[in-house]
Amino acid sequence: MTATSSQLANDPLDLLERSWARFSGDRTLVRQGGKVIEVSPTHFRVSGLSGSARLGDIVELRGHGGRKRGEIVQIGPGDVMVAPFDRAADAGIGDLVFIHGPLSVVPHASWRGRVIDALGRAIDNGPSMVEGDPLHAVDAAPPSALSRQRVGTGFRTGVRVIDIFTPICFGQRLGIFAGSGVGKSTLLAMLASAEAFDTVVVSLVGERGREVREFLEDTLGERGMRKTVAVVATSDESAMMRRRAPDTAMRVAEHFRGQGHRVLLVLDSITRFAHALREVAIGTGEPPISRGYPPSVFTDLPKLLERAGPGADGSGSITAIISVLVDGDDHNDPVSDAVRGILDGHVVLDRAIGEQGRYPAVNPLASISRLAPKAWSDDQRALVGKLKAMIARFEDTRDIRLLGAYQAGADPELDVAVRQAPLLYEALNQSPGDRPSADPFADLVRHLKPREKPNGAQQN
Numbered sequence: 001m002t003a004t005s006s007q008l009a010n011d012p013l014d015l016l017e018r019s020w021a022r023f024s025g026d027r028t029l030v031r032q033g034g035k036v037i038e039v040s041p042t043h044f045r046v047s048g049l050s051g052s053a054r055l056g057d058i059v060e061l062r063g064h065g066g067r068k069r070g071e072i073v074q075i076g077p078g079d080v081m082v083a084p085f086d087r088a089a090d091a092g093i094g095d096l097v098f099i100h101g102p103l104s105v106v107p108h109a110s111w112r113g114r115v116i117d118a119l120g121r122a123i124d125n126g127p128s129m130v131e132g133d134p135l136h137a138v139d140a141a142p143p144s145a146l147s148r149q150r151v152g153t154g155f156r157t158g159v160r161v162i163d164i165f166t167p168i169c170f171g172q173r174l175g176i177f178a179g180s181g182v183g184k185s186t187l188l189a190m191l192a193s194a195e196a197f198d199t200v201v202v203s204l205v206g207e208r209g210r211e212v213r214e215f216l217e218d219t220l221g222e223r224g225m226r227k228t229v230a231v232v233a234t235s236d237e238s239a240m241m242r243r244r245a246p247d248t249a250m251r252v253a254e255h256f257r258g259q260g261h262r263v264l265l266v267l268d269s270i271t272r273f274a275h276a277l278r279e280v281a282i283g284t285g286e287p288p289i290s291r292g293y294p295p296s297v298f299t300d301l302p303k304l305l306e307r308a309g310p311g312a313d314g315s316g317s318i319t320a321i322i323s324v325l326v327d328g329d330d331h332n333d334p335v336s337d338a339v340r341g342i343l344d345g346h347v348v349l350d351r352a353i354g355e356q357g358r359y360p361a362v363n364p365l366a367s368i369s370r371l372a373p374k375a376w377s378d379d380q381r382a383l384v385g386k387l388k389a390m391i392a393r394f395e396d397t398r399d400i401r402l403l404g405a406y407q408a409g410a411d412p413e414l415d416v417a418v419r420q421a422p423l424l425y426e427a428l429n430q431s432p433g434d435r436p437s438a439d440p441f442a443d444l445v446r447h448l449k450p451r452e453k454p455n456g457a458q459q460n
Helices: 005-009 012-023 160-165 184-192 209-225 239-258 270-283 295-305 334-342 351-355 378-396 398-402 412-428 440-448
Strands: 033-039 044-047 057-063 066-075 079-084 096-102 173-178 199-207 228-234 262-268 317-325 345-348
Touching: 033 079, 057 079, 066 239, 079 239, 079 270, 160 378, 160 412, 160 440, 173 184, 173 334, 184 199, 184 209, 184 262, 184 317, 199 209, 199 239, 199 270, 209 228, 228 239, 239 262, 239 270, 239 295, 239 317, 270 295, 270 317, 270 334, 295 334, 317 334, 378 398, 378 412, 412 440
Parallel strands: 173 317, 173 345, 199 228, 199 262, 262 317
Antiparallel strands: 033 044, 033 096, 044 079, 057 066, 057 096, 066 079
16 A cells, blocks of 8 residues: 555654754754864864764854854864864854754755855845755765666757767766866856756856856846856855855755756866865865875865766756866866866867957867767768868968968868868857857858859859
8 A cells, every 4th residue: 555645744753854854953952062272264173072073064163253154174183173164264262163063955946046155045135045855865976887877868059169079968077178268158158058958057166256147147147047056156255165166066956856857067167176175175284296286186076076967767967067277278287187087078178269269269179079979970970070180181281371382282182171161160150149059060061061252153
């Protein structure tokens, strides 16, 4: 016999679990406390909590600056180190500190259309956030490898250069690699406008505060924001807030994936998340090993990124578009190199292409989508191979042509590249204000067709 919902609601075990969840949260009547014994610009130490503290526990500081929260990042035999979500300088010697347990972020369907901070608090001047049932909280761990669905369905982003050269599938994780000022955020904004998703989660980590409102209002617009949850931690916020924001965004995305949604997660940028990880780790005394990055950074990156992707059978998927800010335009810097090995493809934005006025400044030869064969037809795969060969031939002979050593008719393949490559570049140009491309290959064919001169003759 199948139990009714009312019977389940009155089940003694269910009632006991709900009571335990209620009193184990922030409203716990009795908490263990300690006192601040040392304060630094980024951390403070607390005695009296070592016996019951766990890494990742949230603590509440009660001092002259009011009540503030932080996270335990190191546990010693006599004290613990806390990284505050606000300024550590607000703490004072002797201030009381109480443990609240692990951070609980339980998303709710009403979160769509809202802007929150890294702790799940509303920052859009709207009503307080409604939390879901704590018993249905998603575990912050990726699905097991063999329980995940397979990725195999492509979709159109509306960005021609992406849909032609690096097509994306539902559940894929794609990186946008670029230095500063090359158009990374603009391309992310164009991708975030894709109509193929039920829910969009945007995480802006370490961004300029001025750009947040522009991104949400101008790029996503009122229509796009209806299905979007934005998690924001600007560059002036503490390292802990910047470290927490991607995790909160991932928890929101996992919640909606569990509801069967096709979720798009836009994370800008993973490099600033790594910078926050580095700041917290070095503050605890962890030694830097690779260009200033401690080893824990390269442990935490895959822990976060592996949580995206397809869910278990019966659930939805998280398609992740991750921006990677390349330090000093060095695409082999430690973070870029580590992230590139975790993701399912990478799109490289080239500063030289941007300086030529071609946007998005994607380098098709350096970009790759590991799941492109699942999105291309056989004819499209063959065409893209020929286009890449033509681009390579055109770019490799650029210096020769500038010197005047090129002679038409001596190399038929180069002749085709010289005629067609500029038309191809023109076809790939696209700005955020342009209409999304419904059929990028058809648009490409129209640009590459021979054009007529004013006297009626064709020009190739």
